[in-house]
Amino acid sequence: MNTRKAGFAPRTFMLLLMVYLLLPLLATGLYAFAQDWQNTLLPRSWTLSWFSDMFRDIRFLEALWTSLYLCIISVLLSLAVMLPAVFVITVYFPRWESFMKGIVVLPYAVPGVVAAVGLIRTYSSGPFDISGTAYLLVGAYFVVILPYMYQGIRNSLLSVSAVELLNAAELLGARRRTAFVNVILPNIWPGVMVSALLSFSVLFGEFVLTNMLVGGHIQTIQVYLYQRVGESGHLASAIAISYFVFILLLSAVLMKLGMKIKGQAK
Amino acid sequence: MKQRQRGLMLALAPFVLMVLAFQVVPVFSMLSGSFRSSDEAGFTLANYRHALSSAYYMQAIKNSLLISVLSSLIGVGVGLLCAYCITRFAPAVRDRLLMLSNMTSNFAGVPLAFAYIILLGNNGVFTLLFKQWGWSVFGGFNLYSWSGLILVYVYFQIPLALLLLYPAFYGIREQWREAASLLGAGRWQFWKTVGLPVLSPAIFGTLGILFANAMGAYATAYALVGGNYNLLAVRIGSLVAGDVVTQPEMGSTLAVLLALSTLLAVFLNQRMVRRMEGFGGRIPARQERSSGRSNRRWPAVREEAGP
Numbered sequence: 001m002n003t004r005k006a007g008f009a010p011r012t013f014m015l016l017l018m019v020y021l022l023l024p025l026l027a028t029g030l031y032a033f034a035q036d037w038q039n040t041l042l043p044r045s046w047t048l049s050w051f052s053d054m055f056r057d058i059r060f061l062e063a064l065w066t067s068l069y070l071c072i073i074s075v076l077l078s079l080a081v082m083l084p085a086v087f088v089i090t091v092y093f094p095r096w097e098s099f100m101k102g103i104v105v106l107p108y109a110v111p112g113v114v115a116a117v118g119l120i121r122t123y124s125s126g127p128f129d130i131s132g133t134a135y136l137l138v139g140a141y142f143v144v145i146l147p148y149m150y151q152g153i154r155n156s157l158l159s160v161s162a163v164e165l166l167n168a169a170e171l172l173g174a175r176r177r178t179a180f181v182n183v184i185l186p187n188i189w190p191g192v193m194v195s196a197l198l199s200f201s202v203l204f205g206e207f208v209l210t211n212m213l214v215g216g217h218i219q220t221i222q223v224y225l226y227q228r229v230g231e232s233g234h235l236a237s238a239i240a241i242s243y244f245v246f247i248l249l250l251s252a253v254l255m256k257l258g259m260k261i262k263g264q265a266k
Numbered sequence: 267m268k269q270r271q272r273g274l275m276l277a278l279a280p281f282v283l284m285v286l287a288f289q290v291v292p293v294f295s296m297l298s299g300s301f302r303s304s305d306e307a308g309f310t311l312a313n314y315r316h317a318l319s320s321a322y323y324m325q326a327i328k329n330s331l332l333i334s335v336l337s338s339l340i341g342v343g344v345g346l347l348c349a350y351c352i353t354r355f356a357p358a359v360r361d362r363l364l365m366l367s368n369m370t371s372n373f374a375g376v377p378l379a380f381a382y383i384i385l386l387g388n389n390g391v392f393t394l395l396f397k398q399w400g401w402s403v404f405g406g407f408n409l410y411s412w413s414g415l416i417l418v419y420v421y422f423q424i425p426l427a428l429l430l431l432y433p434a435f436y437g438i439r440e441q442w443r444e445a446a447s448l449l450g451a452g453r454w455q456f457w458k459t460v461g462l463p464v465l466s467p468a469i470f471g472t473l474g475i476l477f478a479n480a481m482g483a484y485a486t487a488y489a490l491v492g493g494n495y496n497l498l499a500v501r502i503g504s505l506v507a508g509d510v511v512t513q514p515e516m517g518s519t520l521a522v523l524l525a526l527s528t529l530l531a532v533f534l535n536q537r538m539v540r541r542m543e544g545f546g547g548r549i550p551a552r553q554e555r556s557s558g559r560s561n562r563r564w565p566a567v568r569e570e571a572g573p
Contacts, residue, residue: 010351014363017348021370021425024381027391031384038394085281088274103285106293109532110525111482113499117506117521118292121299121514139288146285176273207375207485212507226376226489233384240377247372 025244032238050238060239063224070134070220071203074141075196078149081142083192086153087180091163104150107143112208115143119213132217140209145199152195156188190261194254201250204243299518313519323501323520330498331527333412334480337419341476342469344420345427352428353435364429371425375485382409382418382490410491418486423476430475434468434542471538478528478535498524 032050034043054060089096107115119140124131162184169179207222215223221243228236303310317323352360373381385392386409408414438461446456462469484499491497493504498520505517 007354010354013348013351014355017344017424018363018366021367021421024378024385024421025370025373027385028377028381031391037391041395081280081284084277088277092274103289105532106289109478109529110293111478111484111499111528113482113484113502114296114521114525115292117502117514117517118294118296119288120506121518122292122295139284142284143288146289176270205372205375208503211485211488212503215507222376222485225380229376229380229383229489236380237384240380243377244373248369251369251372 028237028244029241031234032241034234050234051242053235054238054242057235059219060224063219063221066219067204067221070137070141070218071200074138074145074203075200077138078142078145078199079192079196082146082149082153083185084180086150087157087162087184090154090157091166100150104147107146112144112206113212115140116209116212119209132214134214134218137210137214137218140213141203141206144206144209145202148195148199148202152198153188153192156191157184159191160184160187162188190257194257194261197250197254197257201247201254204247204250296518296521299515300522302515313515317516317519317523322496323516326496326498326501326520327523329496330481330524333415333419333497334477337416337423337480338473338476340416340420341423341427342431342473344424345431345472346465346469348424348428349432349435352432364432367425367428371422374422376489378418378422379486379489382414382421386414386417410494412495415487415490415495415497418490419480419483422483422486423480426479427472427476430472431465431468434465437468437542438464467538467541471535471542474531474533474535474538478531481524481528481531 030043031037033046033048035045035047035049037043089100119136120131123129123136130136165183165187166176166179169183170176174183205222206220207226210218210220211223211226219227221239225236225239225243228239300313301309301311303312317327352363355363382390384390386407387393388409390409409417442460443456446460451459482499484503487495487497487500488503491500493500502517502520502524505513505520
């Protein structure tokens with residue numbers, strides 16, 4: 001398709017779309033800085049007090065901390081489990097890959113609510129009664145980020161031609177574990193970092209599983225926000241907008257990293 | 267050789283264990299739960315019979331289907347129009363527009379519901395403004411109802427539709443258009459006889475993804491209407507982890523039904539993608555990375571759109 005200068009109609013439609021998409025964001029942002037906003041198009045006076053309130057709110061800080069450490073632990077666990085497994089499957093058992101694809105696509109096709117039902121049934125009684133604990137949540141998070149981790153690690157392995165690298169290392173006398181740690185890992189690290197960060201941002205925004213599995217016991221930032229929606233609108237919008245900016249920064253880092261990797265590949 | 271094998275198995279063991287414990291076993295537990303009744307042992311179809319005959323559950327299913335179909339259709343309609351528009355821009359502008367649209371897809375779930383409450387809720391900024399200006403057109407609008415839900419669902423469907431559809435437009439070659447116009451076809455005729463048929467696998471595939479996305483959406487609806495509006499996902503949530511009485515068997519049954527519908531939609535999408543490959547057109551963002559689940563999945567899609 002040719003890409004000459006866009007005509008009048010496309011410009012208008014895109015403008016309308018952008019207004020529609022950005023309006024809720026903008027309103028939340030304004031609301032977070034507004035002292036008094038009623039009956040006028042724009043707030044009458046501005047303040048930063050909602051943000052300072054936010055950082056003085058113990059429950060918010062606790063929820064933030066809970067979110068951070070749960071997400072980090074889940075991502076680290078996933079790295080520890082997935083790196084060797086995906087490596088072994090991609091390099092030694094490529095025939096299992098179609099089977100892996102089936103396992104990995106499942107968390108996409110099955111909504112979070114459904115996954116929560118199975119998890120609650122399995123772990124609320126019997127020998128493994130871990131309902132409402134962080135263990136259950138970390139396990140659930142592991143499955144949530146499974147697709148991102150698998151794809152990310154597998155693509156990195158393929159793009160650095162792991163099989164050839166490994167053969168070369170073994171030819172030079174390295175043992176397999178040494179080869180994996182000293183040759184393969186440093187090469188795939190940037191790609192793995194991207195999928196780890198992506199997984200982190202997915203988990204940071206996770207609400208369904210968190211609320212259904214541990215909602216009453218553990219408060220993550222999303223659960224906290226949900227509880228705050230009914231109370232002070234200004235404070236909640238300050239939290240919502242901070243959350244959004246944080247995710248935005250994270251995705252900017254992701255994009256930069258992704259571009260860097262692509263640049264190296266060329 | 268033997269030891270070599272053992273080392274490999276050792277590397278796989280934790281992975282197999284985690285997948286079994288948190289994915290396979292729960293799925294089977296849910297399936298078996300759906301065929302079991304709370305007061306008698308053994309296999310039974312009573313739950314399904316009950317779910318499909320109870321007016322209450324049927325209403326939840328119907329509401330969910332309706333809102334998913336409607337919001338997907340609107341999403342694909344708007345997405346098609348905007349995807350076409352976006353191909354008319356220079357690549358630099360196009361990428362920036364796509365980036366903005368993807369950025370908003372991070373704004374989903376609870377924060378999104380919250381933003382709409384600020385804008386259009388009972389004491390929302392626009393609600394009060396409209397009241398003051400005397401615009402009664404919006405007087406009948408209620409965010410916490412059917413129309414409000416549609417509005418919010420459409421909001422998170424459009425960026426996804428746009429992202430999945432716009433690459434398909436690059437499958438339509440400029441030469442085809444020239445050829446069609448040489449043969450005397452007008453613009454409208456070209457789109458009717460060449461453009462839309464070529465796009466149709468992408469359109470149906472995207473519909474599948476959006477449908478699954480809306481069926482599974484829980485956070486937005488839950489934060490916006492809570493238990494006040496009868497939707498399948500919210501109903502399942504309250505049956506299994508509700509504050510009142512939980513009915514895990516019934517919850518499992520409804521969850522199986524919900525999963526069947528989304529699996530079917532994703533399956534449709536995969537079929538369509540295979541068809542697209544036959545056309546030689548570019549595939550709308552690699553599907554296995556972006557098949558819809560809940561709106562929180564979208565960062566995966568965002569990565570696809572990177573230059």
